Amino acid sequence: MVDKLKIGITCYPTLGGSGVVATELGKLLAEKGHEVHFITHSMPFRLGKFDKNIFYHEVEVNDYYVFKYPPYDLSLASKLAQVAKNEGLDLLHVHYAIPHAVCALLAKQMVGDHLKVVTTLHGTDITVLAQDESLSDLIRFAINESDAVTAVSKDLIQETRNTLSIDKAIDLTYNFVDKRVYYPRDVEALKRDFVRPGEKLLIHISNFRPVKRVLDVVEILDKVNLHMPTRLLFVGEGPELSKVMSRVKELGLMDRVIFCGKQDDVAQIISLADVMILPSEKESFGLVALEAMACGVPTVGSDTGGIPELITHGETGFLEAVGDTERMSEDVLKLLRDDELYAKVSKACLYRAQVYFCDSVITAQYEQIYYRVLGKE
Ligand code: GMT
16 A cells, blocks of 8 residues: 655745645645645645645744844744644655745754655746855755755756756656646636627736736737737736736727736636737746646747747747747737637647646656655655
8 A cells, every 4th residue: 555645835825836836736645645734824825625634834923023034934944843743744845945945954954854855946946046146055955955856847957957056866847737627618608708709819827027028918919919809818916017007008908908917717717718828038837838728728938948848839839039029929820810720739738738747647756756755665
């Protein structure tokens, strides 16, 4: 019989792909009989319904008056150690090297070497934080001292090696989607609330950080709309939102754009759309493109980071150089004008999401890593 494990998971519990992946993984592990303890500063937003194998431990930050800054990292480290001891955890699976892996390593020192630490790299700790010399040694330490390290694309593994001169083995664990949630939904009736007959619908979902190049999405809509009546759904919020709204007004596209804000039922919204637009400057994986793929919606985006490992240009979407909105809009038009091509690409999307980014396959990969670090292979 396979050993059931006691696993602690720490992630950023609010919106964001890493939080989604960590939470979905925890839920799937719990379904397989493992005991899963989320240790985070607030309830992970995708946690959902009650499960007897899922526990939530809130990290409360001590705001003692001598502290200039409340020490979240120390509160997390001591909570991790406390939960690990009280619950007899086998391992901590932490998402992001900074600060989570560093905190987990401190907890391991407090609890003992039998507590293993698995760290998953999602991108920003390598592509942004590791560029900062004041943090790079700490990130290298966190990676080298973890019992296992995983990354969400080959590109991110390579970038970790190059940026931090790291030789340690890093396991590739692609992002995944739960096929029971992400599938083409029947949204024909709902679609009539968003587009008129004959119109097409584009979608962009992100946290509107500069790295997402959301203004490019508006340029693409503008260009496509010149040739074909098209609308655009923006899902999410973030620092670039007001700039995006100004550009939409400047181009006279207000009646073509719907700003939905943050939304929970992403699969339903994606199913409304014809094409997902992801023109990011950098993307270690691009979870939203996978979510779209699993709903049969192709992505047009940039050929950068881990995106080409997910989307095969010409088969499951189209990828162009970062910032080339001209070619991206031509790709969108190519897809929207040719029903036969669209159907072929959409079918290929469903197949690729099922076969290569299937929840059960990736969950099993994580389990294998857990058993390996615990010497239970
Ligand atoms: O993209 C973001 O700004 C959010 C960030 C996160 O922490 O959720 O996303 C990163 O992790 C996701 C899950 O592994 C990946 O799908 C995203 O590509 C990655 N973002 C970047 O690399 C910019």
